[in-house]
Amino acid sequence: AEDNGLVMNYYKEACPQAEEIIKEQVKLLYKRHKNTAFSWLRNIFHDCAVQSCDASLLLTSTRRSLSEQEHDRSFGLRNFRYIDTIKEAVERECPGVVSCSDILVLSAREGIVSLKLMQLGGPYIPLKTGRRDGRKSRVDLLEAYLPDHNESISAVLDKFGAMGIDTPGVVALLGAHSVGRTHCTKLVHRLYPEVDPALNPEHIPHMLKKCPDSIPDPKAVQYVRNDRGTPMILDNNYYRNILDNKGLLIVDHQLAHDKRTKPYVKKMAKSQEYFFKEFSRAITLLSENNPLTGTKGEIRKQCSVSNKQHHEEP
């Protein structure tokens, strides 16, 4: 990320209020729908890790192409319509200036603020801007970039390593699972036909109560909270959970047991400060993955459709 074309406060001339408007909108949305903060945090992973922070994630399906949102690894992503709310607020002030990819990245930063990171002594993460929006959804490439919930730690480290994110960075990013939820579809293989013996027996009754069916109705909203202790707070409780065998996903569990990652898990479980330091470093790296700058890409008018599509299908 030496010179990727991104700069601090890219919009200072063309739209000086941009970052403030995004901050205000994320705050207002959080007041009305707390779970929007989880979405902004998850979005930065699902967009930036898939080739580029180019807002490819935000494109919906068209006649010709399937959206990344429709992939099984995107299951549970939500609140996209509120990205439009933020974009519309920015467009009212400066039409056609601020990219959806910058909105996605900055909303993640503000979502992190809503999740109390700063109140706990964490930093306000300074992030560069100047990203432009891609024109295509990359569903065909998604599996090559986004690890699945049961992937090996080796594969996870490789995928993040390709973005320049090292082992402590990966361990810190998975700390995002200190908030939000996981649907039963991603968990039932650990409960049925028999309970995974690696799970903490104290955690099992709760999981069985929340996921009572071995084949959950995909339409029913059945889920377990990622961190029962502090579900709305981005803290280091995740690391204590996974060391205690209360990690929900196989990757969460493995993170606490693989010899490459375990030392960092222990360190982050002990030190909130160390977690915050690594987390903000890794979020910065993730946010700068392979951006489109200069004359590449476009500034989308509406985040869910590329500009060309916008004209073809009004």
Ligand code: HEM
């Ligand atoms: C190996 C990497 C990862 C895997 C396999 C993974 C997988 C998952 C899965 C399966 C869920 C549950 C979705 C659902 O059922 O609704 C989830 C939730 C979540 N993930 Fe990850 N994740 C990974 C890394 C990350 C990273 C790096 C971040 C952010 C920096 C992140 C943020 C979140 C958040 C905030 C939620 C809760 C979403 C909500 O409540 O709406 N994850 N993840």
Ligand SMILES: [Ca+2]
């Ligand atoms: Ca992308």
Ligand SMILES: [Ca+2]
């Ligand atoms: Ca928590």
